[in-house]
Amino acid sequence: MPVPFLDFMKMNADVDTDIRQAFTQVWESKWYVLGRSVKDFEQTYAEYSQTAHCVGVSNGLEALHLSLRALEIGEGDSVIVPSNTYIATWLAISYVDAEIIPVEPREATGNLDPELIEAAIKPNTKAIMPVHLFGQACEMDAIMKIANAHGLKVIEDNAQAQGATYNGQPTGSFGHANGTSFYPGKNLGALGDAGAITLNDGDLQQELLSLRNYGSHKKYHNDRIGYNARLDELQAAFLHAKLPHLDHWSRERQTIAGRYDAAIDAIDGIERLQLAQGSTCVYHLYPIKTAARDELQQFLNAREIGTLIHYPIPPHLQKAYAHLGYERGAFPIAERWAFEELSLPIYPGLSEAQQDEVLNALQEFAQAGA
Numbered sequence: 287m288p289v290p291f292l293d294f295m296k297m298n299a300d301v302d303t304d305i306r307q308a309f310t311q312v313w314e315s316k317w318y319v320l321g322r323s324v325k326d327f328e329q330t331y332a333e334y335s336q337t338a339h340c341v342g343v344s345n346g347l348e349a350l351h352l353s354l355r356a357l358e359i360g361e362g363d364s365v366i367v368p369s370n371t372y373i374a375t376w377l378a379i380s381y382v383d384a385e386i387i388p389v390e391p392r393e394a395t396g397n398l399d400p401e402l403i404e405a406a407i408k409p410n411t412k413a414i415m416p417v418h419l420f421g422q423a424c425e426m427d428a429i430m431k432i433a434n435a436h437g438l439k440v441i442e443d444n445a446q447a448q449g450a451t452y453n454g455q456p457t458g459s460f461g462h463a464n465g466t467s468f469y470p471g472k473n474l475g476a477l478g479d480a481g482a483i484t485l486n487d488g489d490l491q492q493e494l495l496s497l498r499n500y501g502s503h504k505k506y507h508n509d510r511i512g513y514n515a516r517l518d519e520l521q522a523a524f525l526h527a528k529l530p531h532l533d534h535w536s537r538e539r540q541t542i543a544g545r546y547d548a549a550i551d552a553i554d555g556i557e558r559l560q561l562a563q564g565s566t567c568v569y570h571l572y573p574i575k576t577a578a579r580d581e582l583q584q585f586l587n588a589r590e591i592g593t594l595i596h597y598p599i600p601p602h603l604q605k606a607y608a609h610l611g612y613e614r615g616a617f618p619i620a621e622r623w624a625f626e627e628l629s630l631p632i633y634p635g636l637s638e639a640q641q642d643e644v645l646n647a648l649q650e651f652a653q654a655g656a
């Protein structure tokens with residue numbers, strides 16, 4: 287039985303009627319940009335995130351970019367960011383011409399190591415961008431404490447962790463402005479590109495509403511050089527229809543992760559994610575680590591089990607960042623994640639038989655190698 291890396295079948299079935307209704311409602315409203323659906327979704331997603339405000343934007347990268355801009359971080363400033371993240375987090379910093387300060391993750395969690403942050407702070411450092419990678423909440427108490435002690439802003443990258451918590455508080459509600467992505471494959475996915483910023487500061491919200499819409503609050507009155515980075519009315523309607531399902535989808539991901547964890551703990555040579563104290567994980571991805579990663583991926587591929595690597599090349603070794611002058615070895619923990627990580631299939635609708643197929647294949651691989 288083939289096990290695709292990702293399959294929307296069950297999630298789509300759960301929302302089929304509601305998605306069609308959402309389309310009809312927008313279609314018939316005859317209002318296709320910044321209408322009722324965007325407002326409704328912003329309000330419900332802010333409530334979900336336990337923040338005062340949500341500003342819908344065009345994608346996750348713009349959410350991070352506009353957050354940095356609204357916080358007036360730019361040329362001459364520096365920003366702390368994990369050395370292992372999807373490149374979008376770094377790109378947002380580049381967009382505002384600020385300097386990137388990569389800080390290594392913990393080996394066990396893959397998330398920013400708070401113990402390394404203080405030593406990386408420079409006189410011009412203005413912000414920390416923690417990334418809740420794989421769906422696991424970063425150690426936000428420690429991060430916020432350091433930020434507050436040094437007067438730094440915090441911009442969470444919550445693209446992978448909608449619904450995760452740290453000490454009971456939702457990710458995307460700790461920082462000064464926090465970006466998330468509703469790219470179709472994310473835990474809460476649109477039917478195209480979409481993103482949002484969650485925050486508590488009302489002045490900052492006003493700034494972001496203007497920045498996303500040509501720098502304008504009032505039509506044809508432009509106060510600043512803004513962008514067209516609006517959340518699409520149709521996507522907002524689709525997201526509003528899907529949001530009530532997010533928590534039960536996350537629970538299903540967690541149940542699958544529990545079965546994977548128990549089986550993988552009994553397999554030599556394959557490591558799984560170790561959650562930090564106080565962090566929950568909504569398993570956007572289920573990463574494992576093994577020195578024989580490429581062989582394992584081929585082995586699973588031959589059995590029609592889909593996997594992906596998150597991410598094969600860390601940002602500091604990408605051609606786009608060659609000008610920063612980092613060599614291999616500059617960030618060894620990020621590099622080990624890049625060379626040893628493999629993501630297994632995990633999504634609502636992945637059957638127990640399919641999970642067993644994955645686990646049996648892992649056991650077979652380990653035994654063949656032993």
Ligand SMILES: *Cc1c(COP(=O)(O)O)cnc(C)c1O
Nearest residue numbers: 345346347372374375445467469
């Ligand atoms: C998906 C993702 C983004 C970017 O989101 P887009 O909507 O694709 O722009 C940023 N950061 C992380 C960690 C992501 O996984």
